Amino acid sequence: MMPIGQHLANLRRKGGLGKDADRAAERAQQLAAVDEDWHCPWPLDWQRHYRVLADLVDADGQLPDIAPGVLFEGDDLGKWLQRQKNPGTWTQLSTEQQEQLSKLGMQPDQAPSPAPAAARTTKSPSKAQQAFQRGLTALAQWVEREGANRPVPHGHTEEIAVDGETEPVTVKLGVWIPNSKSRRDRLDAEQLAAVRSQCL
Structure with missing residues (x-):
């Protein structure tokens, strides 16, 4: 059977x-x-x-x-x-x-609603962001004075004016440039665009 x-x-x-x-x-x-x-x-x-x-x-x-x-x-x-x-x-x-x-009394579960966007708090820039901005300012100052085609010597320092500082701040521009090049993968889009604008 x-x-x-x-x-x-x-x-x-x-x-x-x-x-x-x-x-x-x-x-x-x-x-x-x-x-x-x-x-x-x-x-x-x-x-x-x-x-x-x-x-x-x-x-x-x-x-x-x-x-x-x-x-x-x-x-x-x-x-x-x-x-x-x-x-x-x-x-x-x-x-x-x-x-x-x-x-049978079944209904689909509700799809989870997207989490509300966290309110953005305006944080002060981190030390790394401040250092990057100072290096960028120093590079812009160098390019304006020396031209984009002149390479920055490795030991060169550049003094820049920084908001909130009474004395000029010294930036080791000759060190900052190779560091920025080697850390490009850690830069955000805005930082990358700023670096490219200085022909770096």
Whole structure:
């Protein structure tokens, strides 16, 4: 004797209800009377999980809270249930599948709303940012005085005026230039643009 699952799988195949169209239609009606979803267009694995949950609703009047890890005949019902509620999964279900789950009292989880943008606080520039800005100012001063084509000697220092400082600040420009070149991957877009504007 053939197992019922195998028999139903055979009936679902094309021509599985027989070659006689009238007899096939009659058999389809008989099977639909037992289970209207006997030949559902979605995967049978999905239908099997759904059917277990529908039976629970029929027995208890509502869908119980089923956590992932709760097994029924080897199927993790909780995990399946959680996956169906996922907004991404829910949108991939057919309208009929969504309706069936809704009848059980299931709705998709709400997609998490994007976190509100943190209010930007105006921080004072870090020491590294201050040093970069001073080096850039010193380079601009050098280029203006000496021209863009004259290389800066390695030991050269440049004195610049800095807001909030009473005395000129000395910048080791000859050291700052190779350091900036070697650290380009750490510079942000604005800093890179500023360096390029000075032909560095």
